Amino acid sequence: MLAASTVPLTVAYDVAMLDLDGVVYVGRDAVPGAADHVRRVRASGMRTAFITNNAARTPASVAEHLTELGVLAATGDVVTSAQAASHLLAERHGTGSAIVCLGGDGLHAALREAGLVPVGVDDDAVAVATGYGPDVLWRDIMRVAVRVRDGLPWLASNADGTIPTPFGLAPGHGVLIDTLSRFTGVTPVVAGKPQRPLIDETVRRAGGRRPLMVGDRLDTDIAGARNAGIDSLLVLTGVTRLPELVAARPEERPSYLSSDLGGLVVPHPAPGRADDGWSSGGWRGVVRDGALVIDGDGAADDWWRVAAVAGWDHRDVTGTVADITGLGIPAVAGSGR
Numbered sequence: 001m002l003a004a005s006t007v008p009l010t011v012a013y014d015v016a017m018l019d020l021d022g023v024v025y026v027g028r029d030a031v032p033g034a035a036d037h038v039r040r041v042r043a044s045g046m047r048t049a050f051i052t053n054n055a056a057r058t059p060a061s062v063a064e065h066l067t068e069l070g071v072l073a074a075t076g077d078v079v080t081s082a083q084a085a086s087h088l089l090a091e092r093h094g095t096g097s098a099i100v101c102l103g104g105d106g107l108h109a110a111l112r113e114a115g116l117v118p119v120g121v122d123d124d125a126v127a128v129a130t131g132y133g134p135d136v137l138w139r140d141i142m143r144v145a146v147r148v149r150d151g152l153p154w155l156a157s158n159a160d161g162t163i164p165t166p167f168g169l170a171p172g173h174g175v176l177i178d179t180l181s182r183f184t185g186v187t188p189v190v191a192g193k194p195q196r197p198l199i200d201e202t203v204r205r206a207g208g209r210r211p212l213m214v215g216d217r218l219d220t221d222i223a224g225a226r227n228a229g230i231d232s233l234l235v236l237t238g239v240t241r242l243p244e245l246v247a248a249r250p251e252e253r254p255s256y257l258s259s260d261l262g263g264l265v266v267p268h269p270a271p272g273r274a275d276d277g278w279s280s281g282g283w284r285g286v287v288r289d290g291a292l293v294i295d296g297d298g299a300a301d302d303w304w305r306v307a308a309v310a311g312w313d314h315r316d317v318t319g320t321v322a323d324i325t326g327l328g329i330p331a332v333a334g335s336g337r
Helices: 034-043 059-068 081-093 105-113 138-149 173-184 197-206 218-228 242-246 261-265 300-318
Strands: 015-019 047-052 078-080 098-102 117-119 127-130 154-156 162-165 168-171 211-215 231-235 256-258 272-274 277-280 283-288 291-296
Touching: 015 197, 034 047, 034 261, 047 059, 047 197, 059 078, 059 105, 078 081, 078 197, 081 105, 081 127, 081 154, 081 197, 098 105, 098 138, 105 117, 105 127, 127 138, 127 173, 138 173, 154 173, 197 211, 197 218, 211 218, 211 261, 218 231, 231 261, 242 300, 256 261, 256 300, 277 300, 283 300, 291 300
Parallel strands: 015 047, 015 211, 047 078, 098 117, 098 127, 127 154, 211 231, 231 256
Antiparallel strands: 162 168, 272 277, 277 283, 283 291
16 A cells, blocks of 8 residues: 655655656656656655666666756666676676677677676677677577577666557567577576666765656566665656556555655655545545446545555455446646547
């Protein structure tokens, strides 16, 4: 169930680890209001770090993009799955080790930053690192597949099945992992969310004693926070809609929920029991005959909190997902819905 905070999250936590796509921007465009929210968070004294599973772009290019959108960011504010993967490889094999690099510029740069030597698919190496890269060639994929099958250790930056593009969702690095795994019979070590190395890397770089993960995806951002043992805030400006929210498994449920990044600068009430349902801020939600019903009046964020908790409670008790057909869903600021 959701947690409560009687003080703004900027007071309860000292570092906000912000996922990017769906939280700060969507594609090349800023989420409406995101730049102002980040400025308010920083003005409160809370530190910010930007964390992404995208291994193709360098931290410098991500920081430049953020700054263009009005979110001032330095290279050191950005942590990528490529950096987390490279840190793991350096720990396991030592600096100066040669690593076959199958991926984009971000993975190459991260390996060099960690003191490793990225090499080609035919060169001597102690391991292979893979990540999304739009220009990766099939002949290189084939060569890496054979080398992994023959025993070369394999570490993947992330396992995202999709990646946002200007022409819609497209296959992500997870699709390549599936292909290589079927051929080789090998499951790679994965650095990106929901596995914890990327979050651990961000905590290591950003510091702080009370980090808070902020994301829009239940299966990566929120599950990753749970795997790392830290609290999380789900924002509704990205991919999570009501069907995914009410169906969330326990390991995918956030500590807090809000429409957008403005949720960082306010307290968070938690829905409480109300007879056979749940209530918060003037809303009451209950599942009757398998269908979620919400009535009352109040702020949109409280509606979403009631919907989430009522849905989770029903799933935990019955093992089934509540029917949400016919619910009138409040608009979410900054999401276009």
